[in-house]
Amino acid sequence: MSLVDTPVLRTRFKTLSVIGDEGFRLFFPLSAVYAAVWPFLWVVIHGYDLPLVGAIPPSIWHVHEMIIGAFGAALLGFITTAIPEWTDTPRLRGKALYALAAIWTVARICGLAGTDGLLWTGAITDIVWTGFLAAYVLRVSIYKKNSRLTGFILWLAALWLCETATRYAFAIGNGEHAQLFSHLSGFIFLGLLGLALARITVPVTNDILDPSGATSPFRPHPGRLNLAPGIMAVAIAAELLGFSAEVTGFVFIAAGAAFLDRVAEAFVGRAFFRAEIAVLAGSSALAGTGLIAIGCARLGLPVMETTGLHVALMGGLGLGIIAVFCIAGLRHTGQPLIFSAETRIAIAMIVIAIAIRALPELGIVSELVGHHHAVAAIFWAGGFLLWLRVYWPAFADPATLNQHDC
Template identity: 55%
Template sequence: MTMARPRKIDALLAARDVLTDEGFRLFFPLAALHAAAWPLLWVVAFGFSLPLAHAIPPGLWHVHEMIIGTFGAALIGFITTAVPEWTDTERLRGRILLVLAGLWGTARLIGLLGFEALGVVGAVADLLWLGVLVLYIAKISLEKRTTRLKSFLFWVTCLLIAEAVTRYAFLDIEARMALATQATHLAGFIFIGILGIALARVTVPVTNLVLDPTEQTSPFRPHPGRVNLAPGLVAVLVIADAAGLSAPTTGYLLIAAGAAFMDRVAEAFIGRESARSEILALAGASAFAGLGLMLVGASRLGLPISELPGLHMALMGGLGLGVLAVFSIAGLRHTGQALVFVRRTRIAMLLLVAAMALRVGPEIWPTEVMPAPPYTLVALLWGAAFLLWLRVYWPFIRDQATFQHDGS
């Protein structure tokens, strides 16, 4: 008995060292667990309500927690992993990652129940980790005298502002309901912008690796006009929407931004390798983001459906599939594995697409068989997608033999 406790402590310390060695090891699993648990609890356990929410509508909490919660953890993991790789700088590890996780987790525990009495605590926690990301990107940019990170600095700063406005509106939701709704939707559009620049950075090396696994050549060269077109048009959309321009104006901008994402899909046509799941996942993220934005734009221009199916297609399908693709690619490359999605990874992505289709389809085209989305089944499929991904990648992520691998 005297030896059991030290061994357990040593095991926990060893696990901590591995998980805090690089951002993706800690935050990608946290994002996956949150993505799986929160919708299922909200739909099944709480019945579309929240135990401690009174003034703030549970639906608004849901949007906020999925965007800032699930996708927020994915953002922390992505930034703290990719920025050091792109700039050849020392990566954040150890205590600072635990602090970020603590801030993110504090806000998520409050959001889990809609605990409005501690809303200010949750707001401070979310604004702090977002502020740390902004300062981190700015610091590296200044130290390295590089402009490579300016787009991420812009978008993460925009997300910080949107979250600050959202939390301000939450303080007096009855008087600021419209502002809270607008700010949460803007946060979703901002994440679509981040998706655009992330795909531009990730697609090139992945496509080249698929075309030439030896990495001796770089046969794929993206069209220069496609690199920043989609996120650039999303930036125009965000500015116009924040300025309160008319629904038709923002509707046309939504369609333009969506079309730019659809244009990015053309990059997937690289010959027979186009059928590779590593390529299809990235192309599918662009396609769903583009279709969703265009559907929201069409709704604002008079199409007789609400904006919700378009928003879910863009966020669940586009951003969700993009996040799962980045999780999978980084999880392989940064643990020394070959860039090949195994069958269970492909199944996870199909589950996510199925969840999105079941959530969106009945609202676009209701039928007698399915007049409304089967919310429980949607939550189960969505959660299964992320849990299956975690089941496949957890052995790599926690393995001490891989935590010194630099991902190069």
Template identity: 55%
Template sequence: MTMTWPAKLAPVSRALDILSDEGFRLFFPLAAIHGALWPLLWVVAFGFELPFAKEIPPGVWHVHEMTIGTFGAALVGFITTAVPEWTDTERLRGRVLLVLAALWGVARLIGLVGGEALGILGAVCELLWIAALIAYLVRVSFLKRTTRLVGFIFWISALFIAEAVTRYGFLTIETHAELAGHAAHIAGFIFLGILGIALARITVPVTNLVLDPSEQTSPFRPHPGRMNLAPALVAVLVAGEALGLSEPTTGYLFIAAGAAFMDRVAEAFIGKKIVRAEILALAGTSTFAGLGLMLIGTAQLGWPATRLGGLHLALMGGLGLGILSVFAIAGLRHTGQALGFVRQTRAAMLLLAAAVLLRAVPEIWPTDLLPVAPYALVAVLWAAAFLLWLKVYWPFFRNPRTFEQDGC
């Protein structure tokens, strides 16, 4: 007896029900797959070119896809998972999440091949999912009469503007190529601002859980004035970049924002438990972001190193390790698992750090041993980090028994 189409599609429908039950289940795997495969294909299969990119430089497509693509999916998963918990509201699920994923996914397929002919479609899809995220945050803030989400509303609104300018540059690339590239990089710095306020929300409960697994006390209480220092200075930096201030002026702004991230690293010194992978991952995130921003600043002030090395440390390292840390921590806590990275998760983070260093160090300090970055190896290590994380966490995400296991 042959199976009917409804019977054949039942497992797919069940899987979609599970994955769309909460934002992290759907968007964290999507971000990991995109982050792993898109740069690997760009380097290994396409040879730094894109099949249908004629006017837009492939490098600009690459920056855009990594920020709005990989980090964008991580942002959707984080916001749609964390905000209901912070505000005690009903979470988005089902069709709403699938529509957001479809909008994001259409833009990613266009970006994969540099589909300039479908530029308007890609722009519409991209701006719609970002606008939907802003509308969701505004709606929750209004319903709960809270200002707790204002920081995220500000940064995601800034991301919308940066993406709109980038897409305008894409559509008029003949005359606005420089504008498109500049706006794409500003979007990356905006994500660093989002990272700053996310770390302020994540570091405190994670550190307290490490110090007191019973959750009976809160021994770690950071200085309130330091919690939002990094995103505040990144906001000043983004404003300076958007206004077109001189390179020496923005150079000092880069250094100040980087120093604020380095200040966050000090919070990791909590005694002997600093060796916990969860603490080191969050500290490493701030270290990469801080060093990268400061290197960009010193390069603009005349230090003999390229700005590109600092960009890769800050965006590839700070944001990359940041989202992998969020994936690992939230993935455990929202599926009812105890906090503690297994060996494969720790290995994934080491692979990512190795990829970042191999990519950035030759730009900062080229040597005879490593005169240029080994691009293929970097892409393979980067992809391996995300795919290894996905291998470990996928059974938790697709398991229906973890639906109500929320302990974050």
């Protein structure tokens, strides 16, 4: 028996070693699986309920698990991969990454059931990993004397504080505060998205415009790089300070306009329509459109705020995350920055899922109302799982180690 099992075990340990070599290899697949599974279970299997739900409504658990759970794993992979690359510092690997993954997983097991019995376990683990990320980037910034990481430090610290507040609201059964801070966590992620897109879009666009790397034809206006995160911070502050719906409405419209400004800046001629650039611009477009819809709803226009939230968070964040998965998955495994046909289909499925989720609530294809959540969940899951099927072989291949191209 041992002679038969030994080669299998060796192969598995080798795969674990490769996957644990860098953050994106471990956390991007975890994020994709959880992003696919959670909405499908919640909508299709459980019918908008959770098996062990207590004082906190299932809808709030849904928001929390998508933001902190699915998108949180993507953030873990992005930060533990990008920060060492940007600062030329040793990266986390092996046991450190698997320990982080274990902490994240414990909280997700609690979230899948929505049980009050495991509330504190889930709370502590989520608070630990969100706090670790902020501390990790702060430590690297101090060590390298790199002030360019300040924005990420502030946003990550805000995420940690917001998650702490969310978990406290969960613990005392305060649904109103749990919903407020869960939504604020999503807005914080939009701030992080704005920072990340500012760093990612430049090398990607230049790679498309000049694959030789001899020139850098795309140079964005420096004063607009942090415009979207900056106004997003103002919107979050207005929410926390309890400003009126009219005031926050106008601020959200301004934040949305700042994201749309990034779309205009992304137009670099015919290359704009390349999937590698268009997916990043599409993320900004959906984030901006969703934020404007939230603002319009608060100003009394006939738009549901929940629709705007889904367009901004499911759309802007979801498309932004799949874009990072695709781009980093190629650049960090030594492959040319050219999306395959299957990759484009995966992205298209995510876009279709967002459209199906939002359009019926805007009076378009209204015949889908009543079924659109389930159909959207199926397309959404299909997009992330197809991405995983396409990229997993390269992620688990030892030949792709140390093939950075950032």
